[in-house]
Amino acid sequence: MNDYYIGENVRMLRKSAGLSQAQLAEKMRAAGRDTWWQTTVSRVENNSQAVEDLEDLEVLGDILKGSVTKGTPLGQRMKVFSEKIVWMNIESRLHRAEEALAVALQNLDEAKQLVQMKREKQDNGDD
Structure with missing residues (x-):
C-alpha cells in the first residue's frame, strides 16, 4: 500500500514515541516481522517502499500506539470494517x-x- 500518509504517520508516531528508526526496526523484528531494518523504516517514511503486508501495519500501530493508516483510504475502510x-x-x-x-x-x-x-x-x- 503505497500511500504518502502511511509514511508520514509512521515518521510522526515514531518520533512521538521517542524511537529511532533502528529502534523501531528492532521492535518490529522482535514482533516477528523479520524483514524490518533501519533502512526499511527509512524507505517507508520516505515513501520509497510501500507497506504491503496488513500485519506489518497492525504491528506498527501496536508498537507506535497509533493508527499508521489514519487519513488514508485504507484507514477509512478499516474504520468501517471495525464498526x-x-x-x-x-x-x-x-x-x-x-x-x-x-x-x-x-x-x-x-x-x-x-x-x-x-x-x-x-x-x-x-x-
Missing part, C-alpha cells in the same frame, strides 16, 4: 440476552405455576 464488527458483536450479545431472557421468563412461569399448585393444595388441605 461493522462492533455492531455484529452488539447484535450477537443482544441475541444471546434475548435467549437468556426467554429462558428466565419460562422458568418464572414454571415457578409461578408451582407456587399456585402449592397454594391450591394448601387451600384444599392436601398438604
Whole structure:
C-alpha cells in the first residue's frame, strides 16, 4: 500500500514515541516481522517502499500506539470494517440476552405455576 500518509504517520508516531528508526526496526523484528531494518523504516517514511503486508501495519500501530493508516483510504475502510464488527458483536450479545431472557421468563412461569399448585393444595388441605 503505497500511500504518502502511511509514511508520514509512521515518521510522526515514531518520533512521538521517542524511537529511532533502528529502534523501531528492532521492535518490529522482535514482533516477528523479520524483514524490518533501519533502512526499511527509512524507505517507508520516505515513501520509497510501500507497506504491503496488513500485519506489518497492525504491528506498527501496536508498537507506535497509533493508527499508521489514519487519513488514508485504507484507514477509512478499516474504520468501517471495525464498526461493522462492533455492531455484529452488539447484535450477537443482544441475541444471546434475548435467549437468556426467554429462558428466565419460562422458568418464572414454571415457578409461578408451582407456587399456585402449592397454594391450591394448601387451600384444599392436601398438604
